[in-house]
Amino acid sequence: MDTRDHPISDGKPVTEPELIRRSKGGSREAFGQLVARYQVPVYRVVRGVLGSPSESEDVAQEVFLKAYANLAKFRGESGFFTWLYRIAVNEALRARKRRAFANADALPEVEAPPPAPPEEDAPTLATLEKLLRKLSDEFRSIVVLRDIEGLSYSDIAETLEIPIGTVESRLFRARQELRTLWRESKEAKNAL
Numbered sequence: 001m002d003t004r005d006h007p008i009s010d011g012k013p014v015t016e017p018e019l020i021r022r023s024k025g026g027s028r029e030a031f032g033q034l035v036a037r038y039q040v041p042v043y044r045v046v047r048g049v050l051g052s053p054s055e056s057e058d059v060a061q062e063v064f065l066k067a068y069a070n071l072a073k074f075r076g077e078s079g080f081f082t083w084l085y086r087i088a089v090n091e092a093l094r095a096r097k098r099r100a101f102a103n104a105d106a107l108p109e110v111e112a113p114p115p116a117p118p119e120e121d122a123p124t125l126a127t128l129e130k131l132l133r134k135l136s137d138e139f140r141s142i143v144v145l146r147d148i149e150g151l152s153y154s155d156i157a158e159t160l161e162i163p164i165g166t167v168e169s170r171l172f173r174a175r176q177e178l179r180t181l182w183r184e185s186k187e188a189k190n191a192l
Contacts, residue, residue, distance in 0.1 A: 001049070016080055024071055031071070035064050038081060041149060042088045048144030049092035050099075051133045059095045063088045078158050085159045089141050096137060107126045121183055139174035146171055 005102055014022075014033065022030035042063055047056040066087055074083055123131065145151045145159060146167075153171075157164045 015160065017076075020071075020074065020076075020080060023068075024074075031068055038084055039064070041081070042084060045088045045144055046086060046092045046095075047147055048132065048148050049089065049137070049140055050095060051129050053070045055095060055099070056092075059091050060088070062095075063091050066072055066091065077154070082155055082158045085145065085149075085155075086161070089145070089159065093137050093141070123185075127182075127185065131147070131178055131185065135174060135177060138170060139177060142167060143174045 014030075016034070016037075019030045019034050023034060039060065043056060043060045046059045046063065047053065049058065050056050063084070067084055070087075075079065091135050132143065135143065141160060142156065145156045146153075151159065153164050156167045160167070162170075
């Protein structure tokens with residue numbers, strides 16, 4: 001049945017597998033609903049890896065274009081969000097590599113000063129973003145998927161195509177590195 005000319009819903013919620021089936025059949029409206037469901041989480045993952053809001057918007061759009069172009073390859077062996085997150089992480093990492101190559105000799109981005117530090121002993125969002133940028137790609141991806149997006153270890157393993165034990169060890173090491181970076185950042189600030 002060709003789904004391109006049929007409305008998405010008759011008032012009842014349409015399931016994700018049905019949206020995927022209709023999208024594969026050529027329904028842009030169905031794919032639009034998938035985009036609407038996942039645009040915020042995809043953007044957050046990309047932003048977590050890249051740090052730059054404007055670049056993250058562009059890459060998030062690329063993620064959905066790539067997903068649409070490759071939808072026929074989605075076999076349903078993993079969850080749709082896992083497949084989409086894998087594309088998001090890979091595209092964000094590619095964008096980082098392109099940016100690093102293009103800006104090898106450029107000055108670092110100038111950012112607005114962060115808001116006044118909170119009373120408690122925790123990094124601000126701006127500080128956390130700076131600290132995340134200092135992590136390696138493999139550590140940053142793990143932290144973003146687990147601590148920002150809240151994915152389970154098994155979903156992260158499936159998304160990044162690595163064993164669960166590797167997810168656990170990388171997450172442990174990434175969190176240790178973040179704590180060290182945060183401590184060093186505080187010490188440097190106090191030294192001024």
